[in-house]
Amino acid sequence: MNLALLEPSTASFLKVASLAGTYNYALYVVLMMIGFYGVIAKKNLIKQALGLGLFSTGIFLFYISMGVVEGGTAPVWWTTDEAHLLKAAGPYDNPLTHVLILTAIVVSVSTLAVAMALIVNIQRAYGTIEEDEIRAIEDAEHPGEGVI
Amino acid sequence: MSSFLLIDMILLGLAAVVAIGVISVRSLLSATMLGGIYSLLMALIWQNMNAVDVAFTEAAVGAGISTVLLVGTLLHTRRETNQSPAIHWPALLTVVLTGSFLIYGTVDMPDYGDASAPIHTGRVQQLLGQRVGKVDNEGVHHAWTYSTMAEQSVERDEPERSFPPERSHGEDHGGDAEAGAHGHPNDDFKGHSPNTVTSLLAAYRGYDTMYETAVIFTAGMAMVLLLRRREERA
Amino acid sequence: MSFIDFNLPVLLVIVPLLGGVLSVVVGSIVGSRKDLAWGWALAVSWVTLALVIRMLLAVVAAPEGFVVYNLGSWPGPWGIEYRVDHLNAFVLLVVAGIGAATTLYARHSVADEIPDDRHHAFYCVWLLAIAGLLGITVTGDTFNVYVLLEISSLTSYALIAMGKGRDRRALLASLRYLILGTIGASFILVGIGYLLMLTGTLNMADMHERLIALPDFAENRTVLVAFAFLLVGLSVKMALFPLHMWLPGAYTHAPSAVSALLASTATKVGVYMAFRFMYTIFGRHYSIDVLPGHSVLLLCAALAVLVPNLTAIRQTNVKRLLAYSSVGQIGYMVMGFALANEAGMTGSIVHLFNHAAMKGGMFLAVGAVVYRLGRCHVNDFTGLGKRMPWTMGAFSIGGLGLVGFPLTAGFVSKWFLVKGCIEAGLWPLVVVVLIGSLLAVIYTWKLLERIWFTEPPESTADLREAPPTMLISTWALILTSVYFGVHASFTVGMAQKAAAFLLETTQ
Amino acid sequence: MKDQVVLRVMTKLLVPYMLVFGFYVIAHGELGPGGGFQGGVILAAGFILYGIVYGKSELHRVAPRRVIDALAGIGVLLYAGVGVWTMLLGGRFLDYSVLPAADYGAAEALGMVLVEYGVGITVCTVMITVYDMISEEGRP
Known part of the structure; x- marks a missing residue:
């Protein structure tokens, strides 16, 4: 599908949007900040962990956006020439950011796993996973030390 | 687009x-x-x-x-979860400030999808264009180890920063006659796997990937340390 | 060139990594054997220390002042590169030295605090933590820093949470560290991404060259945001004053050996990374002359010297007191490198070493008290000098070092710091350093008086001295700090070379 | 879910295909999307499905904990071991070109395949451990 197939109004809107140039980078900030808000504002520990996940996914989106080349295709080189040799054809999106983000996704799921292990343990030790309830328990038990 | x-x-x-x-x-x-x-x-x-x-x-x-x-x-x-107040204003303020600062930083970036951005013309493309050979054991860098092939083929003679380079390589790694012709002991591998993500992941940045594996392993060990029930037998 | 010398920079990270992994594999094959797990970890940590010392000698002997190693033989700016100069080598020595000493110490302490069936897994994570910290220090690639940072962080979370057997608050401290630490690491990732966008490279030295080649480098808004986010992320990792909230809880409730290991290495590596990012990537000119970041750092450092030290005075848990004091000491280190003159940076680097030795030794001594008594409230120290004279002797010498008493290591580093402040013409900072020392006198004296000049209660009559492995490692660290307080030429020489190298090679 | 006949039968039918697909993804990483990590997760998904439907004791029978723990380490050892092997052969760490193969390209391919299997083994076993531990009952 190309620009001509769209409704005229949509087409002009898209043109304006693409003129902005760096719009996609601004959008990732919105997604990232929704997660960041969850981490700061929510009192439930699982909600905080989910917020962390959204936060890091926003950063991944930024990296992947960085690697996009206009008119590019997936960086998997399948074209063959007459002699049946593999060769590159046309612009490809940058594989470096994909590699970095593969690593970062793995890191983020590992962090989530450790966080969940801690949360299950906290549930067993305190009987709750709400930050303010735990704070109340701790304040009663060790007044003045301020753990959380 | x-x-x-x-x-x-x-x-x-x-x-x-x-x-x-x-x-x-x-x-x-x-x-x-x-x-x-x-x-x-x-x-x-x-x-x-x-x-x-x-x-x-x-x-x-x-x-x-x-x-x-x-x-x-x-x-x-x-x-x-417990009922919490609708909007946590200090958090919202922090988030808006951080977010605006991040967006402020994107203003000077190259345009989205711009093929002439540094990241698309930088180091990776020289690697994928096979313009980078390996370093030998004396620490000497044999840049462009395919130079012998470049002489043979006019197609290879192209400007430094074009990406991706027009190039071809054997589908079959083994038994390629050309291998011996330009074989340097520390040569680049003859052609990447078609999936360049994998070749970057496992070769150029293979060391990062090793630690990625170690991170997963660490997470597994942390789960075992924190959650495994004590073994009953003494 | 022998196999070991050729591959030295990578071997010193791979040995603890492989050692840790093997610990679990062997443990799952032969079943859990406490002493086997500990002995193996001890051997691995000492081999690592030997490799690091060899590395240090190689760097000192290198004509260019640094040693380069290309992972996978891919050359510098393209592949991942290790670049070890005086600064890295020195920090490596701190990490590996503390690792070796605390592993020796860990035997009784860990047997006491960790369930029997998971010693193999514990020492595995322990060695991986050391490997992660060494890896961050040795690498010259920004994304490699991020990955290894996450290894060291994940292992720290797990290790801190193991204090749950004695105190369930360890779990909360660990989760809190996890959340703040992940936000910090994400900020670092954003910073690296912004720089990657502008330069197209991940190699630190290459990044620097490409950044200063940008036409509008000083005004570029992307560089500014990258700098700010990297600095905030690193501040979380090194527990710089307003972002230190995770540290006191984590160090207080972690198992004793873990507190000592992390207190003397993790934040130091954070400080080292800030050095690297500020001077090697952005360069002295940008970080210090162009941006107000420098004065923000100095302000945070000054506050870090004053506020946490004041908080430390009020603490009733000795481990928590030491943790707050650590936050205060980070202030000195940051102040030193933000001064950006040779004396200040030398003071900062020397203090990194000295504080690791002193604070490590003190945490180990408190750990010995916990091992014998089961707790470490200030009241428990009443008359303890008569019951555990050796442990308390080490603790007291460490305390004097914190104050900066002449003939201790702390004196040397503060001397250089004050010199740096005077050279920079910042007299208020000299006052801040002096007030910081005064506050340290107050909380140290409070403890020392209780330890030596009060009569021990009857309830502690059957208290014995700590076991020999604990005493040896505690005294090893304390004597190191005393030795380098008197003969400071080695540490100061290394630090001066490192500072000069950083200031000269980048612009 | 032990009494659900349809589930049990379908699981028995599905799991082999999931395992084969997992191995396919690991082995096919150089040619198309996929690789050790994704393949490892798919392999683990097979085991996790089996564990959910047949119960954890049955999962422990086909995948004993000690074996899983050891394999998680062995995956990392395989990866780092390739690096150590290349060092012993005179190259630098993870310089695959010194590995014994027909030519340098084949050596690189050999190295890459070995490390992908290393990643796959670790990821698969750790994901099984994650499921096993998170559904663990009783106090640790």
Whole structure:
């Protein structure tokens, strides 16, 4: 599908949007900040962990956006020439950011796993996973030390 | 680009709505499920941006393993969060300030999809264009080890920064007669695997990937340390 | 060139990594054997220390002042490159030295605090933590820093949470560290991404060259945001004053050996990374002359010297007191490198070494008290000098070092710091350093008086001295700090070379 | 879910295909999307499905904990071991070109395949451990 197939109004809107140039980078900030808000504002520990996940996914989106080349295709080189040799054809999106983000996704799921292990343990030790309830328990038990 | 842009916008908008849902919904099980949906949407967005490997991984991890983890945790804890005030103003302020600062930083970036951005003309492309040989044991860098081939073929004689280079290489690694012709002891490998993501991941940045494996292993050990029930036998 | 010398920079990270992994594999094959797990970890940590010392000698002997190693034989700016100069080598020595000493110490302490069936896994994570910290220090690639940072963080979370057997608050401290630490690491990732966008490279030295080649480098808004986010992320990791909230809880409730290991290495590596990012990537000119970041750092450092030290005075848990004091000491280190003159940076680097030795030794001594008594409230120290004279002797010498008493290591580093402040013409900072020392006198004296000049209660009559492995490692660290307080030429020489190298090679 | 006949039968039918697909993804990483990590997760998904439907004691029978723990380490050892092997052969760490193969390209391919299997083994076993631990009952 190309620009001509769209409704005229949509087409002009898209043109304006693409003129902005760096719009996609601004959008990732919105997604990232929704997660960041969850981490700061929510009192439930699982909600905080989910917020962390959204936060890091926003950063991944930024990296992947960085690697996009206009008119590019997936960086998997399948074209063959007459002699049946593999060769590159046309612009490809940058594989470096994909590699970095593969690593970062793995890191983020590992962090989530450790966080969940801690949360299950906290549930067993305190009987709750709400930050303010735990704070109340701790304040009663060790007044003045301020753990959380 | 345009249809791509439209789909991209729709998916990003959906993702934002789902993300707000993850944060605001009271039932933790619903939040978990919305989190899975968010991951699938992200996988679609990345598929749309041609990051196929990343999309694959996000689908497997975000919608698969993370959901297993979260549901497993919910089996131990309660399913609902406490009622909290509608908007946490200090948090909102922090988030808006941080976000605006981040957007402020994007202003001087090269345009989205600009093929002449440094990241597309920089070091990786020289690698993928096989302009970089390996370093030998004396620390001497044999740049452009395919120079012998460059003399043989006019196609290779191209400006330093074009990406991707017009080049061809044997599908079959073994038994290629050319290998001996220019074989340097520390030569670049003859042609990458078609999936350049894998060749970057396992070769050029193989060392990072080793630590990625170690990170996963660490997470597994942390789970064992924290959650495994004591063995009954003395 | 022998196999070991050729591959030295990578071997010193791979040995603890492989050692840790093997610990679990062997443990799952032969079943859990406490002493086997500990002995193996001890051997691995000492081999690592030997490799690091060899590395240090190689760097000192290198004509260019640094040693380069290309992972996978891919050359510098393209592949991942290790670049070890005086600064790295020195920090490596701190990490590996503390690792070796605390592993020796860990035997009784860990047997006491960790369930029997998971010692193999514990020492595995322990060695991986050391490997992660060494890896961050040795690498010259920004993304490699991020990955290894996450290894060291994940292992720290797990290790801190193991204090749950004695105190359930360890779990909260660990989760809190996890959340703040992940936000910090994400900020670092954003910073690296912004720089990657502008330069197209991940190699630190290459990044610097490409950044200063940008036409509008000083005004570029992307560089500014990258700098700010990297600095905030690193501040979380090194627990610089307003972002230190995770540290006191984590160090207080972690198992004793873990507190000592992390207190003397993790934040130091954070400080080292800030050095690297500020001077090697952005360059002295940008970080110090162009941006106000320098004065923000100095302000945070001054506050870090004053506020946490004041908080430390009020603490009733000795481990928590030491943790707050650590936050205060980070202030000195940051102040030194933000001064950006040779004396200040020398003071900062020397203090990194000295504080690791002193604070490590003190945490080990408190760990010995916990091992014998089961707790470490200030009241428990009443008359303890008569019951555990050796442990308390080490503790007291460490305390004097914190104050900066002449003939201790702390004196040397503060001397250089004050010199740096005077050279920079910042007299208020000299006052801040002096007030910081005064506050340290107050909380140290409060403890020393209780330890030596009060009569022990009857309830502690059957208290014995700590076991020999604990005493040896505690005294090893304390004597190191005393030795380098008197003969400071080695540490100061290394630090001066490192500072000069950083100031000269980048612009 | 032990009494659900349909589930049990379908699981028995599905799991082999999941395992084969997992191995396919690992082995096919150089040619198309996929690789050790994604394949490992798919392999683990097979085991996790089996564990959910047949119960954890049955999972422990087909995948004993000690074996899983050891394999998680062995995956990392395989990866780092390739690096150590290349060092012993006179190259630098993870310089695959010194590995014994027909030519340098084949050597690189050999190295890459070995490390992908290393990643796959670790990821698969750790994901099984994650499921196993998160559904663990009783106090640790």
